[in-house]
Amino acid sequence: xxxxxxxxxxxxxxxxxxxxxxxxxxxxxxxxxxxxxxxxxxxxxxxxxxxxxxxxxxxxxxxxxxxxxxxxxxxxxxxxxxxxxxxxxxxxxxxxxxxxxxxxxxxxxxxxxxxxxxxxxxxxxxxxxxxxxxxxxxxxxxxxxxxxxxxxxxxxxxxxxxxxxxxxxxxxxxxxxxxxxxxxxxxxxxxxxxx
Amino acid sequence: xxxxxxxxxxxxxxxxxxxxxxxxxxxxxxxxxxxxxxxxxxxxxxxxxxxxxxxxxxxxxxxxxxxxxxxxxxxxxxxxxxxxxxxxxxxxxxxxxxxxxxxxxxxxxxxxxxxxxxxxxxxxxxxxxxxxxxxxxxxxxxxxxxxxxxxxxxxxxxxxxxxxxxxxxxxxxxxxxxxxxxxxxxxxxxxxxxx
DNA sequence: CGCGACGTTGATTTGCCTCAACGATTGTGG
DNA sequence: CCACAATCGTTGAGGCAAATCAACGTCGCG
Numbered sequence: 333x334x335x336x337x338x339x340x341x342x343x344x345x346x347x348x349x350x351x352x353x354x355x356x357x358x359x360x361x362x363x364x365x366x367x368x369x370x371x372x373x374x375x376x377x378x379x380x381x382x383x384x385x386x387x388x389x390x391x392x393x394x395x396x397x398x399x400x401x402x403x404x405x406x407x408x409x410x411x412x413x414x415x416x417x418x419x420x421x422x423x424x425x426x427x428x429x430x431x432x433x434x435x436x437x438x439x440x441x442x443x444x445x446x447x448x449x450x451x452x453x454x455x456x457x458x459x460x461x462x463x464x465x466x467x468x469x470x471x472x473x474x475x476x477x478x479x480x481x482x483x484x485x486x487x488x489x490x491x492x493x494x495x496x497x498x499x500x501x502x503x504x505x506x507x508x509x510x511x512x513x514x515x516x517x518x519x520x521x522x523x524x525x526x527x
Numbered sequence: 528x529x530x531x532x533x534x535x536x537x538x539x540x541x542x543x544x545x546x547x548x549x550x551x552x553x554x555x556x557x558x559x560x561x562x563x564x565x566x567x568x569x570x571x572x573x574x575x576x577x578x579x580x581x582x583x584x585x586x587x588x589x590x591x592x593x594x595x596x597x598x599x600x601x602x603x604x605x606x607x608x609x610x611x612x613x614x615x616x617x618x619x620x621x622x623x624x625x626x627x628x629x630x631x632x633x634x635x636x637x638x639x640x641x642x643x644x645x646x647x648x649x650x651x652x653x654x655x656x657x658x659x660x661x662x663x664x665x666x667x668x669x670x671x672x673x674x675x676x677x678x679x680x681x682x683x684x685x686x687x688x689x690x691x692x693x694x695x696x697x698x699x700x701x702x703x704x705x706x707x708x709x710x711x712x713x714x715x716x717x718x719x720x721x722x
Numbered sequence: 723c724g725c726g727a728c729g730t731t732g733a734t735t736t737g738c739c740t741c742a743a744c745g746a747t748t749g750t751g752g
Numbered sequence: 753c754c755a756c757a758a759t760c761g762t763t764g765a766g767g768c769a770a771a772t773c774a775a776c777g778t779c780g781c782g
Contacts, residue, residue: 393669401672403665416662419655425666448651455650456643460614462657467611469664470598471620474588476671477596477704481738502760509672514738516762676770697728709770711730728779735772740765747760752753 334362337409338383338437345464346457356454359447360437371412371428371436378417378424380438384410387434388498392427392506402506405431407495411461412436432498481510482518529557532604533578533632540659541652551649554642555632566607566623566631573612573619575633579605582629583693587622587701597701600626602690606656607631627693676705677713 335357342348342356360383365371367387372378374394388407391414392400403426406412417424418441439447448454475484485508489496496504501519505512530552537543537551555578560566562582567573569589583602586609587595598621601607612619613636634642643649670679680703684691691699696714700707 395673399673401669403669415658419658452647452650455647455654459650459654459657462654462661463610463614466657466660466664469661469668473664473668473671474596474598476668478590478594500760511739512761513740513763517738520762695728706771707729708731708772712770715730723782725782726780728777730777731775733773736769737771738767738769740767742765743763745760745762747758749758750756752755 334385335360335437337385341383341409342457345460346453348453348457352451352453356447356451357437359439359443361439363436363438365430365434365436367430367433369430371430372414372417372424372426374425374427375423376417377421378414379441380413381418381444382412382436382438384408384412385435385437387430387432388495389434390429390431390503392429393425394427400506401509402503405492405495405499405503405507407498431503476509481508481514482521484508485510485515485518529580530555530632532580536578536604537652540655541648543648543652547646547648551642551646552632554634554638556634558631558633560625560629560631562625562628564625566625567609567612567619567621569620569622570618571612572616573609574636575608576613576639577607577631577633579603579607580630580632582625582627583690584629585624585626585698587624588620589622595701596704597698600687600690600694600698600702602693626698671704676703676709677716679703680705680710680713 338357338360339353342353348356362385363382365387371380371382371389384406386408388405389412390402391404391406391412392402394400412428414424414426414428416422417426421441475487479487485504488504488508499507501515502512505515508515533552533555534548537548543551557580558577560582566575566577566584579601581603583600584607585597586599586601586607587597589595607623609619609621609623611617612621616636670682674682680699683699683703696710697707700710703710
């Protein structure tokens with residue numbers, strides 16, 4: 333069933349009855365996205381919240397010089413939302429692009445508001461989910477301040493091994509805030525030293 | 528009235544009737560904290576959520592070598608909570624210390640759960656507040672990846688001028704993830720060049 | 723008044739970037 | 753299915769931003 337992964341995700345945060353779970357999932361619709369396609373471009377208003385069933389996305393900014401910075405990746409069981417743009421229905425700062433053939437479950441802004449109204453527990457669920465996300469962002473910031481590029485590289489590989497193997501070094505470098513060349517040098521170090 | 532600032536803060540996120548506002552505020556109790564005192568130490572379980580009425584706090588980590596890293600400051604109209612520790616009632620990763628004589632309004636974990644139950648709108652309010660916070664953390668991370676130390680220094684001064692003047696350069700350096708010596712050199716540059 | 727934290731300055735070092743060249747992979751149109 | 757282009761990954765030389773270390777003046781505070 334398409335919605336099993338979503339149900340499991342919801343159940344991680346709050347108790348919902350099987351009935352509630354089914355009602356909630358009915359709000360989310362399936363969509364296929366081919367590799368390379370954009371779910372959202374900078375400046376557009378984000379009209380959906382998405383949950384990744386299959387594939388992988390990159391969420392990134394483009395600065396005035398055209399440099400891309402990957403903010404995060406979203407693979408199976410992750411949420412993709414440009415929170416600011418979705419919450420306030422304003423122009424997005426971020427781009428969201430599929431880096432594999434992917435499928436998501438998504439909900440529109442109006443339906444999300446209806447969902448909150450009809451199933452008030454969802455407010456609690458997303459409150460807890462959001463607070464958990466804040467903790468993750470705080471920890472990432474601290475890692476950026478305390479760990480070297482090399483440490484952050486291996487920390488990422490060990491924290492998300494199954495995602496990391498699906499990414500290019502250039503993408504990982506962009507996520508970590510370092511250059512692809514330097515990632516290459518980090519990897520060389522281990523290859524010659526050990527093994 | 529002690530709770531006016533808190534009421535204004537709540538009203539920024541959702542509509543609450545005067546009656547609701549008063550009921551909600553009744554959950555929050557006043558506490559004075561002298562400069563230098565700790566509200567929370569690493570390893571303790573965070574038993575409160577606090578809202579700063581007066582003064583200023585630093586929220587920081589200590590790594591194994593004893594280095595302190597300031598994650599954020601909380602002055603008037605800001606919330607201080609070790610979300611992870613409060614949410615899951617587990618040992619805190621962070622320390623919270625008053626850097627001025629301060630006063631806060633605080634709520635215990637049990638009362639917060641009661642508040643959510645008695646005033647369901649609070650779930651929504653804290654959901655929106657949390658999502659807004661995520662956006663802020665994301666933007667800060669991008670700034671760290673795209674801006675130089677000097678740019679981040681002046682960005683902080685212009686974004687929070689009234690807080691910045693109350694901090695030592697050492698504290699600002701720690702927040703920005705740079706050394707106090709380098710902050711000193713940044714400031715020298717502007718003093719000699721301009722003015 | 724004296725001590726300890728803070729701020730400043732300079733000399734030196736270093737982690738990572740920039741630029742450039744080249745091999746390896748991947749994708750694509752004929 | 754091959755040929756060629758485009759992108760990616762690797763390597764090296766050189767450069768720069770920021771860290772480190774050390775010395776010294778200053779200020780707040782007990």
